[in-house]
Amino acid sequence: MSTPTVARPRTSERAGAAPAAIPFADCWITEPARAAAQRVLASGWVTTGVECTAFEAELAAYVGAPHGVAVSSCTAAIELALRSYGLPAGTAVLTSTMTFCGAVHAIEHAGLRPVLVDVDPDTGMPTTDTVARAAATCEGRPGAMVLVHWAGDVLDRAALAAAAGLPEDRVVEDAAHALGSAHRGVPVGSGAAVCFSFYATKNLPIGEGGMVTTDDPDRAAWLRRARLHGMSQDAWRRYLPGGSWRYDVAEAGLKANLSDLQAAIGREQLAFLPAWQEARAALAERYDAGVADLPGVRLPHRPEPADGRHAWHLYAVQVDGGVSRDEVARTLAERGVGTSVHFIPVHRLTHYSPLTPPGGLPGADLMFERLLSLPLYPRLSLDRVDDVVSALADVLEGAHR
Ligand SMILES: *Cc1c(COP(=O)(O)O)cnc(C)c1O
Numbered sequence: 001m002s003t004p005t006v007a008r009p010r011t012s013e014r015a016g017a018a019p020a021a022i023p024f025a026d027c028w029i030t031e032p033a034r035a036a037a038q039r040v041l042a043s044g045w046v047t048t049g050v051e052c053t054a055f056e057a058e059l060a061a062y063v064g065a066p067h068g069v070a071v072s073s074c075t076a077a078i079e080l081a082l083r084s085y086g087l088p089a090g091t092a093v094l095t096s097t098m099t100f101c102g103a104v105h106a107i108e109h110a111g112l113r114p115v116l117v118d119v120d121p122d123t124g125m126p127t128t129d130t131v132a133r134a135a136a137t138c139e140g141r142p143g144a145m146v147l148v149h150w151a152g153d154v155l156d157r158a159a160l161a162a163a164a165g166l167p168e169d170r171v172v173e174d175a176a177h178a179l180g181s182a183h184r185g186v187p188v189g190s191g192a193a194v195c196f197s198f199y200a201t202k203n204l205p206i207g208e209g210g211m212v213t214t215d216d217p218d219r220a221a222w223l224r225r226a227r228l229h230g231m232s233q234d235a236w237r238r239y240l241p242g243g244s245w246r247y248d249v250a251e252a253g254l255k256a257n258l259s260d261l262q263a264a265i266g267r268e269q270l271a272f273l274p275a276w277q278e279a280r281a282a283l284a285e286r287y288d289a290g291v292a293d294l295p296g297v298r299l300p301h302r303p304e305p306a307d308g309r310h311a312w313h314l315y316a317v318q319v320d321g322g323v324s325r326d327e328v329a330r331t332l333a334e335r336g337v338g339t340s341v342h343f344i345p346v347h348r349l350t351h352y353s354p355l356t357p358p359g360g361l362p363g364a365d366l367m368f369e370r371l372l373s374l375p376l377y378p379r380l381s382l383d384r385v386d387d388v389v390s391a392l393a394d395v396l397e398g399a400h401r
Helices: 031-043 050-062 074-083 101-109 128-137 157-164 217-226 235-239 260-291 325-334 350-355 362-370 382-400
Strands: 067-071 092-096 113-117 144-148 171-174 194-197 210-214 315-319 371-374
Touching (some): 050 067, 050 260, 067 074, 074 171, 074 210, 074 217, 092 101, 101 113, 101 144, 101 350, 113 350, 128 157, 144 157, 157 171, 210 217, 260 382, 315 362
Parallel strands (some): 092 113
16 A cells, blocks of 8 residues: 655645744754764774864864864863963963853863953953953962953954963963954964864854864873873874874873764864855844844944954844843744843853952943844845844834834
8 A cells, every 4th residue: 555645735835824933043964064974983983083183184274273172162172271271270260251151160170260351241352451450350460361252253362461461372262153253364263272162053063072273282282182081192093903002191181082973074064164154244244234223223243344354153132222132032032033142141140150350240241131142054044034133123113113
C-alpha cells in the first residue's frame, strides 16, 4: 500500500496565517561545515589535532594576528590570557560592568580581583575617564584590564591602557562580538591577547569554541600548554603513530582545548564569514534607515569610518521615550519578534553587587534601562528587518500619539 500524499498549502497560502515569527537569534551551521564534521567523525581522530592547527592559522590570518590558540570558549580564552601574565593572586583587574558575566567569572577563576568600570551610556564602553576613575580606586595599580568591544563597535585600546596606567599588552580584549571589527584600519585580533567566541549565536558560530590571538610567540606557546593540562607542548600528538607517551608538566593548566570536530566546522564556517559580515552590515544599514525616524528610539553608536569598522554582532537600540523598554520588548514578542538585552550590567547580578563602587555605575544603569537588541543574523532578510521596524513603529507611535 502506498503512503497517501496530501498537497500541503505553502505558508503564504494558508488562510489567515499569522506572519512568521522572527526569532532573536539563529545558528547557521552550513552544509560544508556539516560535511566536515562527518569527515572528522569518520577519521578516527576527533580531539585536538591537525584541524585545530589549521583553524588557528586560518583564523589568525583573517584577523591579521601572527598566532592563534584554539580553546573551548571565549570565557576560557579570557581566563588563560589573564593567567599568562602570572600576576599575584588577588591583583586588581579592571573590567567593564556592561559585559557578559562569564568575562568577569574568568577574572575570578584566574585568582584575580575584578574592579568594575562604568561605561559611556551612548557607546556601552568605558572611556578614559571611567577607566582612570576605577584605576584610582585600586590599591597600588591594576595588573590588567579586560575590555569588551561591545556589540562589535570598537574601542581604543592604547588610549584606555594609558588611562589605566597599564602597558598595552596588559589589555585582554574580549572580542566575542568583534570578529570583523577594526580600529583605524587595524583588525581587532592583532593585539597581545584577543579573545574570540564561536558560541552558537556569535558571528562565526561553531556551537561552542574560542580562540586567543596574540602577537607574542612566547604567550602563544604558554597558552598552548596551559589549555591542555599544562602538558609539554604537542602532548596531543602522543597518541599519533610515532608519537611518544612522554610529557612533562611544569604548571597546572586547564582542560580547555578545542576538538578537531569543532575546528573542522569552524574552518568551513570561516569561508562564509566575509559574506556574512557584509550581510550584517547591510541589515544594520536597513535598520538604521527604518529606525532613524521613529520617536523615542536611538540608533546604536558606531565608529566614524576613519576610526573603525563595526562587526555588527548586535543591533542594539536604546528605547528612550514614553514607553519602557520592557513594554516594547513584550509587545514585540506578542507580534512574534524576538529581542534580547545585552547586558544586565554585572554589578546588578547578586554575586557581583558587592563590587559596586560607592558612587555606583550610573552610565551602565542608565543604558541598561533603555537597551534592546533586535534580531540580526545573516539569514535574516531585508524584508524581515522591515517587518521588525514596522512592528517597532506601531509600538512606539502608539505610545507617542
Ligand atoms: C558570548 C560572550 C562571552 C563568552 O563566550 P563563550 O564562548 O560562550 O565563553 C564573553 N564575553 C562576551 C561579551 C560575550 O558576548
